[in-house]
Amino acid sequence: MTDTLTLGNRQFTSRLLTGTGKFASNDLIGPMLAASGSEIITVALRRVDLQAPPRDNILTHIPEHVTLLPNTSGARTAKEAVRIAHIAREAGCGDFIKIEVITDMQYLLPDNHETLKAAETLAKEDFIVLPYVMPDITISRQLYDAGAAAVMPLGSPIGSNRGLEMKSMIQRIIDTSRLPVIVDAGIGRPSQAAEAMEMGADAVLVNTAIATAQDPVQAGKAFSLAVTAGRMAYQAGMAGRSSQARASSPLTGFLQE
């Protein structure tokens, strides 16, 4: 049986989502996608020049088989996020939308309350909604009720490369969520991506660490391998994943004797 990631009505074989920001040149995006096998790439709609003729339209660098995930970066309220989603759809960017409602410019932390409101509206309009949130099991459940397609908790602040600072909260979401869990933001090294996958995350989104590497194409490949390895380890049921201690020789076994 093929191990696929299902988001909305779509299935994907790659569990590595990538981004278009921060590259030294947009010409690197195509080769990075090819090397990483990533099938979903996010793009900030505010950076797309929809006026004709585009000087260097990011969208022209994304091959057709890769699913575009427009994001609402720049939105400060649910209302703005919804408006950006509408424009993305009208511009032919498809039905996927990553909701980013950020009200803290220092650490780029999301506003869960406004994000939930936007998710409720957009899911009703048949968008495939992927919301970027602070790791919180309540919001994760509410997003399921709202009709979101996944939950995207942050590992650590965007661009920080600090890895899974929110590890225990993310584990709790993985353990309880009925939605696919995509760890987004803060993953700076392939080993951290593998760690998230070993924990049972369904996918990870990596942008900064790939885009700002000396060789983004090679970095994309490295992350792809790490995600695959982490997924395999999770499926293999590696020892030590459980949060409950389980001694190899039971200490109270004698009671059964």
Add this chain to the structure above:
Amino acid sequence: MSFSTLASDWQCFDFAAGFHSVHPNEIRDVLDRAGSQIPLDTRDLLTLLSPSAQDFLEPMAQIARNLTCQHFGRTISLYAPMYISDFCCNHCTYCGFNARTRFPRTRLTLEQIDREARAIADTGIRHILILTGEAPDKTPLSYLEDTCRIMTRYFSSIALEIFPMTETDYRVLKQAGADSLTVYQEVYDPAIYKTVHPKGPKSDYTFRLLTPERGAAAGFRAVNIGPLFGLGDPASEAFMAGLHARYLEQAFPHVEISLSLPRMTQAGGAIAPRHLLSDRQFVQTLLAWRLFMPRLGITLSTRESAAFRDRLVPLGVTRYSAGSKTDVGGYAVHPTQNTVQFEVTDTRSVDEVADMIRHSGYQPVFKDWEIF
């Protein structure tokens, strides 16, 4: 608490003694922490701006490049300024727009503004900065509103560098399409401020000091501040500007804060700079600000030479102006080269600046914002 309270606390500080007391070991300690992404405090900023830190510019630059790359990627945003009026009722002793300077003044009509906007947009620029002198009778709120509305047809981000206004008036301009505010304190030292602003509305130090806060409260998404280097002691002015930026970042977490490093050149009919900022001090200031605030926007104008700007790409700057004309109507209405405000020393076209950025291994970004 407004920044006014914090600023007056620091105005009692003996900066000369503070800077000279910095020991090289303290600088090494600050660099260790900055390199490990441990947040720096105001004492660390003072350390990095001290004369002793000038011996550490290379390690500071290495850390600054890494931090900037991590937070902004290998990208530089581009913008262009548009001067719409040079009428002014202020008496800034260092400025060519000074009310006492005699020259034929111009205020663009709305039709001329449209022509200028079209000419700038044709170069690919999508972020515009609108500038005026301070003359509310010549450039009233309604005129600025109309200007913003015209700009929304051509640009995806509209910044204002006009005279300080009330929060209510800023809300009106935000409604008309403006999204960012630039306002320079010029000089944080109140005694010097008083000397160089003898008359006119700008002589009110505190009203100007609190302008960025009024703009942030009015809902602008970005606020850009800075001192005009040349008026006060460069290191203490850089320190106060950094303190101001951090205050704003903490008081208004939803607002993007950026700093600029305008430095004085000789403007027609104005005084000569009292404290020249050398290239070394310029770079030191840029690096110190970057290490102090890794997510800070840093803006660089065409006041600086092409050769100098080329070298600054990897050091922490996030935004360059390009193809700038600093006279009223300079793009399409009255295309000339000279101005009394300040000389443009990097006279390259937008395409040439974009090529330079690409050759430096960075992506020139024409559009990274839009109000939807």
